[in-house]
Every structure is written in C-alpha cells, then in structure tokens.
Amino acid sequence: MAPVKLGLVGIGKIARDQHLPSLSRSLGFELVAAASRNAGVDGIANFASTAEMLEAIPDIAAVSLCMPPQARHETAAEALRHGKHVMLEKPPGATLSEVEHLAGLAASHGASLFATWHSRHAPGVEPAREWLKSRSIRRMTVTWKEDVRHWHPGQDWIFEAGGLGVFDPGINALSIVTRILPFPIWLTGAELTFPDNRQAPIAADLAFAGPQGEAVEAAFDFRQTGQQTWDIVVETDGGTLKLSMGGAKLSVDGEERDVGPEAEYDGLYARFAELIAAGQSDVDLAPLRHVADAFLLGRRRGTEPFHFDPSAGA
Numbered sequence: 633m634a635p636v637k638l639g640l641v642g643i644g645k646i647a648r649d650q651h652l653p654s655l656s657r658s659l660g661f662e663l664v665a666a667a668s669r670n671a672g673v674d675g676i677a678n679f680a681s682t683a684e685m686l687e688a689i690p691d692i693a694a695v696s697l698c699m700p701p702q703a704r705h706e707t708a709a710e711a712l713r714h715g716k717h718v719m720l721e722k723p724p725g726a727t728l729s730e731v732e733h734l735a736g737l738a739a740s741h742g743a744s745l746f747a748t749w750h751s752r753h754a755p756g757v758e759p760a761r762e763w764l765k766s767r768s769i770r771r772m773t774v775t776w777k778e779d780v781r782h783w784h785p786g787q788d789w790i791f792e793a794g795g796l797g798v799f800d801p802g803i804n805a806l807s808i809v810t811r812i813l814p815f816p817i818w819l820t821g822a823e824l825t826f827p828d829n830r831q832a833p834i835a836a837d838l839a840f841a842g843p844q845g846e847a848v849e850a851a852f853d854f855r856q857t858g859q860q861t862w863d864i865v866v867e868t869d870g871g872t873l874k875l876s877m878g879g880a881k882l883s884v885d886g887e888e889r890d891v892g893p894e895a896e897y898d899g900l901y902a903r904f905a906e907l908i909a910a911g912q913s914d915v916d917l918a919p920l921r922h923v924a925d926a927f928l929l930g931r932r933r934g935t936e937p938f939h940f941d942p943s944a945g946a
C-alpha cells in the first residue's frame with residue numbers, strides 16, 4: 633500500500649528529536665509538509681499554519697501534532713473536519729472534554745484519531761504487563777524526577793495554565809501505570825507544589841488505591857539535578873518487578889531481562905498506520921484523568937519562584 637501523506641505540525645524539540653527521525657524510517661507515512669509559525673523542515677514544503685498547509689496540499693491524508701497541549705485542540709478539530717487522520721502528542725489536550733470532542737469529530741468524519749502515549753511503547757512495558765497479569769500486586773512505587781532546565785529548556789508553556797508542569801513528564805509514568813496494572817486505580821490524596829510565580833506545579837506527590845487495597849504511590853519532581861530517575865517498582869507475591877529509565881529497562885528481583893532496543897516513536901507511527909488502515913481511533917484518557925483528579929483533589933503548597941535561568945531569580 634502507498635504510504636500515507638502526512639503533515640507535521642509544531643516543529644520544536646520533540647518534532648526534531650523523535651518525529652522526524654521516525655518518519656524518515658517509516659514505511660507507512662511519507663512526510664510531505666510541515667506547519668510551524670517560526671520553524672521549518674529542510675527538503676519539504678513549509679507553511680506558517682495548518683490551514684495553509686491543508687489548502688495548498690489537499691492530498692495530505694494525516695497530520696501529526698507536536699505543539700504544546702494548550703495549542704492543539706483547534707488545529708486537531710480543523711484537520712478532522714477536513715477528514716484528515718490526526719495523531720496527537722501526549723498529553724492529548726489541555727482538558728478531558730476537548731479530547732472527547734475530538735474523538736466525536738473523528739467518528740463523525742470517518743477519520744482516525746490517535747492520542748499517543750509514547751512511554752507505553754518503551755520496550756519494558758508490554759513484558760511488565762504480561763508478567764504482572766498472573767501475580768498478586770501489593771504495592772507500586774513510582775519515582776519520576778528530572779531536571780526541567782535540562783529537558784525543557786526555556787519552555788515557559790509548561791508552567792502556564794494547561795501546561796501541566798511536572799505532570800508533563802509525570803503523565804508518561806501514569807500512562808505506563810495504567811497500561812501495566814490489571815485493575816483500575818483511583819486517587820486518594822495528593823500534594824502539589826507550585827512555584828509562587830507559576831501556574832503549574834513543579835512537584836507532586838500522589839497516592840492511589842486499587843480494588844483489593846493495593847497501594848500506588850507516585851513522586852514527581854522537576855528539580856532533580858544529577859542522576860535522573862524514571863522508575864516504577866511493583867511488589868508482588870511472586871517477586872519485585874522494576875521498570876527503570878522510563879520503561880527502557882526491566883528487572884525482576886534485581887535480575888535484568890532482555891527487552892530489546894528503544895523504538896518508542898517508530899512504534900507510535902506503526903500504530904497510527906494500523907489504525908488508519910483499520911478505520912479505527914485509539915483515545916485512552918486514563919492518564920489525563922488521573923492528572924485532572926490530582927488538580928481536583930490535591931492540596932497545594934507554594935514554593936520559591938522558578939526561573940529557567942537560575943541567575944534570574946537571584
């Protein structure tokens with residue numbers, strides 16, 4: 633089958649780090665154009681807006697949206713109304729309702745909508761899910777601590793309303809948690825730490841419960857310098873499973889399992905191609921719902937102002 637012609641929107645860090653390399657290897661898609669207000673991609677047609685791109689190249693059948701969540705809904709809705717298939721970076725939107733609206737549009741216009749969770753394609757995740765299926769889970773501990781200045785340099789949108797703050801990486805952990813646990817969990821308490829000059833939290837501690845009293849605790853922090861931590865530890869009746877490096881590595885009782893190489897974004901584009909071929913959508917809102925619950929239930933405390941340039945606040 634001929635590759636699907638695709639337009640990439642929002643040419644920033646993730647578009648360059650992951651989408652462009654994966655698309656260059658993809659058999660399912662041909663990248664024909666990009667839309668970005670201040671950036672472009674060499675060797676293809678570039679436009680300042682998605683509307684101009686879709687008007688100029690009507691045979692684009694799919695778009696992949698890489699801009700921040702606060703800026704995504706209008707563009708996604710416009711593309712779906714044109715019958716284009718849409719792939720959304722995580723988190724799929726700034727609110728649950730806007731993503732549900734997009735899912736409805738996709739259904740009524742015969743288009744595929746794929747709300748991606750790239751961390752679910754980390755190589756340790758499916759083996760962890762399989763291993764956990766047949767065991768009785770007692771406790772899960774999630775530690776997701778990274779340096780925002782290193783990973784998100786100058787990305788002020790992340791600390792604006794709707795940018796999610798530390799939940800921007802934390803939702804990746806929750807996307808894995810909600811994939812590997814064989815039962816639903818719900819938030820029972822949370823503490824969110826907001827810099828005094830920001831609209832989104834820089835740290836969060838969450839507690840969840842499962843149906844048999846299983847305990848899930850998560851600690852997210854954007855202020856971690858030095859060693860970076862993206863770990864999930866699950867204590868069960870049959871041993872302790874650990875996913876580390878964001879799901880890239882898996883060990884059981886300290887013994888590492890071979891799970892293969894990292895290929896998260898190749899996996900996402902392969903799945904998007906499958907969905908289009910099958911005429912289906914894939915929109916799982918569970919990770920975003922847990923984040924919304926944390927904003928609903930969480931206690932808030934203030935902390936010192938945050939500046940990307942550490943000397944700015946001195």
Ligand code: NAP
Binds near residue numbers: 667669698699703789
């Ligand atoms: P980014 O570097 O800030 O790039 C996003 C691009 O979107 C910008 O360069 C900008 O390009 C465009 N844009 C459109 N509307 C915007 C707005 N209102 N505010 C800011 N930029 C806007 O961000 P990113 O790191 O690529 O992250 C984008 C999305 O990918 C986020 O949802 C993030 O969670 C997800 N993601 C990021 C990473 C990562 O490691 N960075 C990893 C996985 C997923 P123009 O100015 O040219 O329009």
